[in-house]
Amino acid sequence: MKVLVTGGTGNVGRAAVERLVRHGHTVRVIGRRANTVIEGAEYRQCDVTDLDELIRVMDGIEAVVHLAAIPHPSKGSGPEIFHINCDGTYHVYEAAAIHGTRRVVTASSINAFGYNFGIKNFDLLYFPVDEEHPACTTDPYSFSKQVTEAIADYYWRREGISGVCLRLPAVYEVNAGGETYFYRFADNVARGVARLLDLPDTERRKRADDLIRRFEALRVERAWERPGGGRSPYDDLDAALMFGRSNFWTSIDARDSAQAIEKALLAGYTGSHPLFVNDRYNMVGVDSETLLNLFFPEVEGRKKSLQGDETLVSIDKARALIGYEPEHSLPTGDLFPKRR
DSSP states (O other): OEEEEETTTSHHHHHHHHHHHHTTOEEEEEESSSSOOOTTSEEEEOOTTOHHHHHHHTTTOSEEEEOOSOOSGGGSOHHHHHIIIIIHHHHHHHHHHHHTOOBEEEEOOGGGGOTTTOSSOOOOOOBSBOTTSOOOOOSHHHHHHHHHHHHHHHHHHHHOOBEEEEEOOOEEOTTSHHHHHHHHHHHHHHHHHHHHHTSOHHHHHHHHHHHHHHHHHHHHTTGGGSTTOSSOTTTOHHHHHHHHHHTTTOOEEHHHHHHHHHHHHHSOOOSEEEEEOOOSBOTTOSOHHHHHHHHOTTOOOBSSOOOTTBOSBOOHHHHHHHOOOOOOOOOOTTTSOOOO
């Protein structure tokens, strides 16, 4: 298959391009930098906000993987995020429609759900969270990903372009610079949970409630929209603990994000579909009901029973639609047992 990849030099893009090339696809990568060399792939300089140039570079392409985006609310103003993430996505789908390309796989985000970066809390109805759960976006980045999914829906209705919008959580690379960075975050989350679980019941409840109140105060302050994104969840134990909570302790190995991308390109389906794709386990290695009782005691609804440290964000739809099945899991260090 002849595949165009936007944003092919990021951590998700690198893994996707490597897998697609290894499996015999012809890959053309576009990006804003000049003179970039990507082993096994063709590279062309192109900005996704330039529709005319996109139309030119998409000539002869059978399918598109759209990954180019501003990845965090602290990386740009609201208008900048909307321009790159939403205008850019519209242009990608429009260029695909002009060329008759009928399969586009797009990187959405777990944040299209709206819970993590949003400036307002909202009530969760049940766990595990799935694609049917109502979303509530109140920050520019999360809203841009919600709009991205709406653009994909529009082009399915209008032009018959099928595809999925992959709701990716935190993506980590093994044997890359980001591994140590993300592993430090995951270790801090695990240590924070272990510290809470060691407390007596009354003190544990009081401490957890205090952490949640402090996190909700940061929402109101729009802390993650400021340059730097507020307190670092990588070096601050409490911040790590609450960022783990607000993302429901999800993560994905970049190799599994690449697996999901390729399977979404090749699977036999029609329509436009948002899909959560993540690890099958929570990142802490703790029983998921224990985490919910500690951090979400008010959410009593269950879409299905949770087994052990099973993920709190369902990947059942991705399993059914594209055959996604995680092949890699985050090791949980010395605090909790290693994964299977």
